[in-house]
Amino acid sequence: MKTTNRKIISESEKRQRVYFGVTLIVIGLLIYLIFGLNTPAGAMATFGLNLSGAHAFEVPDLVLPAQTGIYAMATIAVFAGAYQLARGTRSTGWLTGILAFTFVVSFLLWAAQDKSFSLTGMLSSSVVRATPIVLAALCGVISERAAVINIGIEGIMLMAAQIAVITATLSGNLYVGLLSAILIGGLIAALHAYLVIRFKVDQTVSSVAINIFGAGATAFISSRFMQSAGDTLNNSGTFPIISIPLLSKIPVLGPVLFENNLVVYLAIVLVIAMHILLYYTPWGLRTRAVGEHPKAADTLGVNVYLTRYVNVILGGMIAGLGGAYFTIGSVGRFDEAMTAGKGFIGLAAMIFGNWNPIGAYASSLIFGFADSLQVKLQILRIPIPSEFLLMAPYIVTMIILTGVVGRATPPAADGQPYEK
Amino acid sequence: MTTTAAPAPHARNKENHRSALLQELLIPVLAVVTGLILGAIVILASGENPLRAYGALFAGSFGAPGDLIEGIQSYAATGETRLLLRAIYPITESLVTATPYIFAGLSVALGFRCGLFNIGAEGQFFIGALCSAFAGYSLTGLPMILHLPLAILAGALGGAVWGMIPGYLKARFGAHEVVNTIMMNWIAFRLSDWLLNGPMKSSGFRPVTPNVLASAEMPRFFPDPLRFNLSFFLALLAAYLVYWFLFKTTLGFEIRSVGANPDAAKYAGMNIIRNFVLVMFLAVGLAGLAGSAQVLGVDHWVGQGFSAGYGFDAIAIALLGKSHPAGVVLAALLFGLLRSGATDMQSIARIPIDIISIIQGMVIIFIAAPDIIRWLYRIRTKKAEDTVLTRGWGK
Numbered sequence: 001m002k003t004t005n006r007k008i009i010s011e012s013e014k015r016q017r018v019y020f021g022v023t024l025i026v027i028g029l030l031i032y033l034i035f036g037l038n039t040p041a042g043a044m045a046t047f048g049l050n051l052s053g054a055h056a057f058e059v060p061d062l063v064l065p066a067q068t069g070i071y072a073m074a075t076i077a078v079f080a081g082a083y084q085l086a087r088g089t090r091s092t093g094w095l096t097g098i099l100a101f102t103f104v105v106s107f108l109l110w111a112a113q114d115k116s117f118s119l120t121g122m123l124s125s126s127v128v129r130a131t132p133i134v135l136a137a138l139c140g141v142i143s144e145r146a147a148v149i150n151i152g153i154e155g156i157m158l159m160a161a162q163i164a165v166i167t168a169t170l171s172g173n174l175y176v177g178l179l180s181a182i183l184i185g186g187l188i189a190a191l192h193a194y195l196v197i198r199f200k201v202d203q204t205v206s207s208v209a210i211n212i213f214g215a216g217a218t219a220f221i222s223s224r225f226m227q228s229a230g231d232t233l234n235n236s237g238t239f240p241i242i243s244i245p246l247l248s249k250i251p252v253l254g255p256v257l258f259e260n261n262l263v264v265y266l267a268i269v270l271v272i273a274m275h276i277l278l279y280y281t282p283w284g285l286r287t288r289a290v291g292e293h294p295k296a297a298d299t300l301g302v303n304v305y306l307t308r309y310v311n312v313i314l315g316g317m318i319a320g321l322g323g324a325y326f327t328i329g330s331v332g333r334f335d336e337a338m339t340a341g342k343g344f345i346g347l348a349a350m351i352f353g354n355w356n357p358i359g360a361y362a363s364s365l366i367f368g369f370a371d372s373l374q375v376k377l378q379i380l381r382i383p384i385p386s387e388f389l390l391m392a393p394y395i396v397t398m399i400i401l402t403g404v405v406g407r408a409t410p411p412a413a414d415g416q417p418y419e420k
Numbered sequence: 421m422t423t424t425a426a427p428a429p430h431a432r433n434k435e436n437h438r439s440a441l442l443q444e445l446l447i448p449v450l451a452v453v454t455g456l457i458l459g460a461i462v463i464l465a466s467g468e469n470p471l472r473a474y475g476a477l478f479a480g481s482f483g484a485p486g487d488l489i490e491g492i493q494s495y496a497a498t499g500e501t502r503l504l505l506r507a508i509y510p511i512t513e514s515l516v517t518a519t520p521y522i523f524a525g526l527s528v529a530l531g532f533r534c535g536l537f538n539i540g541a542e543g544q545f546f547i548g549a550l551c552s553a554f555a556g557y558s559l560t561g562l563p564m565i566l567h568l569p570l571a572i573l574a575g576a577l578g579g580a581v582w583g584m585i586p587g588y589l590k591a592r593f594g595a596h597e598v599v600n601t602i603m604m605n606w607i608a609f610r611l612s613d614w615l616l617n618g619p620m621k622s623s624g625f626r627p628v629t630p631n632v633l634a635s636a637e638m639p640r641f642f643p644d645p646l647r648f649n650l651s652f653f654l655a656l657l658a659a660y661l662v663y664w665f666l667f668k669t670t671l672g673f674e675i676r677s678v679g680a681n682p683d684a685a686k687y688a689g690m691n692i693i694r695n696f697v698l699v700m701f702l703a704v705g706l707a708g709l710a711g712s713a714q715v716l717g718v719d720h721w722v723g724q725g726f727s728a729g730y731g732f733d734a735i736a737i738a739l740l741g742k743s744h745p746a747g748v749v750l751a752a753l754l755f756g757l758l759r760s761g762a763t764d765m766q767s768i769a770r771i772p773i774d775i776i777s778i779i780q781g782m783v784i785i786f787i788a789a790p791d792i793i794r795w796l797y798r799i800r801t802k803k804a805e806d807t808v809l810t811r812g813w814g815k
Contacts, residue, residue, distance in 0.1 A: 151598055151599075195785065201788045205739065206789075208732075208784065209781045209782075209784040210781070212735075212736065212777055213777070214781075215774075215777060216774045216778040217778050219777065224771075340606075341605075341606050387613045387614035387617075390610045391606070394606045394607050395607065397599070398604075402595050
């Protein structure tokens with residue numbers, strides 16, 4: 001019995017080993033063929049490590065020989081692939097990491113040859129761009145841990161973004177805008193919760209209705225009131241950058257993490273808080289029980305419906321905060337459809353992060369990186385049409401959803417209505 | 421594998437059938453009515469007169485009855501068709517608007533029947549339109565009898581291939597099609613941005629494709645500016661074919677089984693992967709046809725923002741039509757009337773066209789939660805069995 005078991009495992013393991021090994025070697029060869037051969041021998045790539053206007057101590061820029069670096073990356077990928085084919089390691093996470101690292105580094109070396117490229121600037125904008133994504137992902141995590149799917153995050157963020165800018169402009173106070181965004185997020189999520197818990201409406205359908213309603217309502221308000229009113233409704237200003245004393249002085253890390261605005265800090269705090277709440281408090285235990293096995297939780301005296309209501313509404317409030325990022329957290333005005341699919345990308349980050357707050361943040365950072373890379377590359381004028389670079393985050397999302405890079409397991413009862 | 425109903429007395433059966441049909445219709449009709457009432461409240465809240473707005477909506481969708489009478493009189497008296505044509509212009513425009521909705525609604529409905537939630541009709545519509553436009557302007561020297569079918573086929577195939585990607589990803593990896601089809605929407609928009617500014621750009625300044633050749637245009641039935649054309653009847657034909665496929669063929673039965681209960685279907689020996697990919701292929705092919713109907717029948721060229729809003733509308737139509745082809749046709753006609761009339765409402769009563777999306781969101785909620793409607797109108801009916809549409813993050 002035992003031997004057959006081992007044999008089955010080794011069969012599938014062998015397949016995965018071959019799969020990853022071959023992929024790594026192919027990527028190594030591609031790096032050599034695409035980037036290596038297109039980079040002249042003497043070209044140097046300069047990576048700026050200082051951000052102008054930042055408080056950090058200055059460090060010298062990183063100057064690397066582009067071609068040598070690319071060849072090194074190609075060698076690492078091929079070597080790792082060969083090792084994987086010959087011996088095989090169990091950790092697909094490491095292999096995926098090597099895969100992504102070698103490809104991205106050689107891509108950057110190729111793009112930045114003979115030019116200067118602000119690495120710190122890009123990392124800093126990755127953190128900023130990851131903010132709405134991680135807030136959407138956290139909304140997903142907290143709802144789905146209690147087994148309620150919410151695909152309406154996009155619609156919630158859109159409405160919150162609009163409410164935030166209107167109330168902030170009218171009151172002249174950004175905090176009023178922030179609060180109303182959070183409130184409207186909670187309100188719409190409460191509607192979703194009511195529909196799916198009380199009326200057992202299909203959770204995806206209810207969310208889609210929220211998305212349609214959100215797109216329609218924001219466009220309606222925008223063209224009926226905001227366009228004619230101009231600056232009196234749609235010009236709030238944004239939260240100022242707060243430099244955290246001492247920490248912001250660290251080279252590279254300082255400007256990236258500790259020179260941001262309130263919404264970005266709130267997102268980071270929420271990630272940590274949610275991790276602690278989910279895994280180290282009675283509330284977290286109840287939530288997870290409701291998401292995995294509601295019947296058992298009910299038997300033990302947990303109020304399944306109440307837990308779901310609370311979690312979905314809290315999630316909506318987090319999504320509302322994410323919506324506030326778009327207007328009062330970044331540009332200070334509302335444009336139709338400005339969320340541009342970030343709510344859905346957040347859901348992908350949630351899945352890739354395995355329904356866990358820290359994982360969700362890590363994957364949001366990857367999306368943020370892809371997003372800011374695309375912007376920086378447009379500035380560098382590399383010979384790839386910008387439209388294709390703009391597709392990158394969406395393609396990355398689809399690849400991640402396939403689960404070939406680490407399979408994710410949703411909460412067992414995810415998406416199912418509970419009947420006593 | 422055949423389904424047999426228990427034989428019942430003939431007359432009784434017929435009566436049951438009729439009351440069942442009425443019940444089926446009751447909830448959607450009430451949902452639409454309630455949506456319109458709530459829409460009126462929104463209009464009122466935004467400081468406009470809802471009666472004036474809905475009056476403009478009606479005149480814009482059906483045409484003013486007075487005009488019609490005048491037109492018929494003038495035609496009977498003098499044989500002059502100008503006034504009559506002007507009177508029927510609004511209703512023909514509504515049918516023209518409804519045509520792509522029928523195709524797109526059928527597309528989403530077909531997915532629902534197999535348990536797939538295709539939310540990406542918008543991008544698929546765009547891809548279909550671009551493929552049809554390409555075939556329409558690049559193939560030259562063909563007679564219409566060849567060129568038009570080829571251009572239609574190009575749209576259907578282009579859409580279908582686009583749709584096989586999320587279908588395959590769902591079947592093979594369990595990747596949720598809702599997120600994937602939305603991602604593919606954005607990819608489609610970026611791709612079209614690039615195509616319209618580069619390879620497919622016409623010689624002018626604007627980012628639009630060249631006009632399709634006359635031999636690839638759908639024949640129109642009335643002189644300009646009436647745009648009513650052959651594609652409306654093609655859409656009706658497509659609805660009939662989908663009905664026939666779903667309810668009269670073994671493959672259709674298999675698809676409905678997979679949708680109703682994938683596990684049971686699997687144990688019965690049905691190939692889930694093949695069904696998912698096949699349904700996505702056909703469904704997105706239909707969405708592609710929606711794009712070709714619009715480009716070959718109405719616009720004759722494709723520009724940016726061509727397909728705005730069709731994806732979400734298609735979902736609302738499929739839900740409203742209960743995923744049945746006949747229901748989809750009726751729902752699409754309703755949406756055609758609403759959308760076409762809303763343009764007039766926007767210009768006459770200054771109500772933004774987006775009010776229709778607000779009403780749609782509410783209608784979808786009411787359709788998905790018939791209990792709300794039953795509660796609102798105190799209807800006491802036995803609960804009809806609801807079809808399961810989606811299952812979490814898929815398996």
